[in-house]
Amino acid sequence: MSSLNAKNKDAFHELASEKSGSKGPKARLRNCARPMAPGTAVGGCAFDGAKVALQPITDVAHLIHAPLACEGNSWDNRGAASSGPTLWRTSFTTDLTEIDIVMGHSERKLFKAIREIKDGYAPAAIFVYSTCVTAMIGDDIDVVCKRATDEFALPVVPVNAPGFVGSKNLGNKLAGEALLKHVIGTVEPDEPGLCDINILGEFNLSGEFWQVKPLLDKLGVRVRACIPGDARYLQVASAHRSRAAMTVCSTAFVALARKMQERWDIPFFEGSFYGISGTSEALRRIADLLVKKGADPSLLHRTEILVAEEEEKVWKRLEAYRPRLEGKRVLLNTGGVKSWSVVHALMEIGMEIVGTSVKKSTLEDRERVKQTLKEENLVFESMSPRELFSLLLERKADIMLSGGRTQYIALKAKLPWLDINQERHHAYAGYEGMVQLARQIDLAIHNPMWPQVREPAPWEQALVV
Incomplete structure (x- = not known):
């Protein structure tokens, strides 16, 4: 429990935001979001936040280690869309009963569930989520996941974000910590490029990112990992080789962006793809960061041409409205x-x-x-x-x-x-x-x-x- 408290405080001690970054230590600390008291679940609990933040990784099985009621309807979680696998939409739970808890069978049942998922669905990885009940009875999902990883030669990732530790936003942050600790950096990409980027905090709601990706494709910019929207496990695992990053939902993943910058020197900015000027500004800043990291300077000129063309077309279409x-x-x-x-x-x-x-x-x-x-x-x-x-x-x-x-x-x-x-x-x-x-x-x-x-x-x- 003490380790969870420490992780809770660290998650909200964020110095990476663009406004706070230029301030002194005391001012930055005053301006940080304050974590809610453990047990508070206003707007959703930490478990809910972690699952929301990770579930759109499409080829992963998401296993909830809990009584049945902790798992809800995953089929249309947040309206995120996938261009391929649908495994992420399937609900998996250990379905703990009173007998399992009283008799101490819960960890054994978790290991068995991991094996059944591996044999029946062949996922790219399995994410295991702790919940209030399993955290309170002391189940060590880290140990179970480590044993399953070794025995099945399959990444089994523990996500320690039981609901009672705090808010939904804290769960978002703890999800990022799980990715950083167990996933990102574990796979080397075949062909790293000078125009590879990460998009963090983009959930591809209703396929939104599919309207932005063609613009980046025209510029020759490759999205190595969009986390979590329409992502694949191997894309996330190799995200450490990107040259730059953009955070869309900073509330969820700005800490992940900062730590990736510290560990792998991946510069990032906070932006948005909503609106005409917002989209144009995001494209310009992506190009600028990539050029500073070694991409061909002609990328800046090509970006301006694309922005001018797209803005002209969109304003013509908006004349009717x-x-x-x-x-x-x-x-x-x-x-x-x-x-x-x-x-x-x-x-x-x-x-x-x-x-x-x-x-x-x-x-x-x-x-x-x-x-x-x-x-x-x-x-x-x-x-x-x-x-x-x-x-x-x-x-x-x-x-x-x-x-x-x-x-x-x-x-x-x-x-x-x-x-x-x-x-x-x-x-x-x-x-x-x-x-x-x-x-x-x-x-x-x-x-x-x-x-x-x-x-x-x-x-x-x-x-x-």
């Missing part, structure tokens, strides 16, 4: 990188932001929001459903963008709503994603049902007469 969306007022209830990147993307097409949440956002995310909006009162931490409902009406929003949990608040206010979180069915990244985002907002706002919904009900009209 801009007159219909310009001046429309939008409220965002999201967090993380989307708290500023989607705000900037919407402002590019002329929409007015009447508020955005910054829950689960890093300090750097919050600073970017404030710089973009220029008004403090447009930023809020979190709100109760009643407060959110009132805000929609007070600020006369035309649409709300949020996750599925708050959609009914907008519907109760008789306002359009669009899913911007992980459950969405449309990809909004890159230039193509910007067009899709504008299209979906346009469809939602101008749906002919809204004028009808806002009319008095027939029985109410009868009463007025």
Whole structure:
């Protein structure tokens, strides 16, 4: 337990963020996110965070060492998409019972489960997740995984993130620690190149990364590892030979990026593929880092040509939507990188932001929001459903963008709503994603049902007469 506490504190002592990196030690420590007290599971537990962060690695079997209830529905986890294997979508659990726990059979059952998965599914690796129950009874999954690795000649990776140690965000960080300790650097690539990069914290939701990768392919930039979206185990294991990296969801993997920079000299930056200027800036910074690490300087010129071509095409396609969306007022209830990147993307097409949440956002995310909006009162931490409902009406929003949990608040206010979180069915990244985002907002706002919904009900009209 003491080792878990130490790991918990270390995970939140982060010095790699772009804003904090230039400050003194005391200022950096004050600005670090503080871990929640063990036992707190606001917004999800540490186990949930670790599994969410690793499950999109597609050719890996994810084994939950726990009673059955700890494993949920993995089939559509976060809406991440795979271009090949579907093994990651299958649920595996040791399904511990009271008898297993009381009689001390849990570690034996874990080893047996690993063997059954290896024989029945032939995965590239097996990730074993500890949970509250197995951590409290003292199961040593590190030892079991080490024995299974040796006996089966198969990577079996322990992920020590039991739910009670803290928040979902802590679980994200502990997942990165597991990759760094047991996976990254264990395989040497056949053909390392001067234009190899890693993309960290990209989950390929609804296939979003597939709209960005063709742009990198045109530049001759190879994504050695996209962690975790649509990743393969061997790609992650050889990620230490990339020349540069970009972190998309810094809340989850900025610590992993920093430690890879310290260990293997892989420079990184924090960026976003949402919006036109955001995508262009990300491509430019990737090219700049690679050239500084030895790539052909012509990459910078080719990047500018590609950016100019793509921006011209996307602005032409957006001409159909801009007159219909310009001046429309939008409220965002999201967090993380989307708290500023989607705000900037919407402002590019002329929409007015009447508020955005910054829950689960890093300090750097919050600073970017404030710089973009220029008004403090447009930023809020979190709100109760009643407060959110009132805000929609007070600020006369035309649409709300949020996750599925708050959609009914907008519907109760008789306002359009669009899913911007992980459950969405449309990809909004890159230039193509910007067009899709504008299209979906346009469809939602101008749906002919809204004028009808806002009319008095027939029985109410009868009463007025």
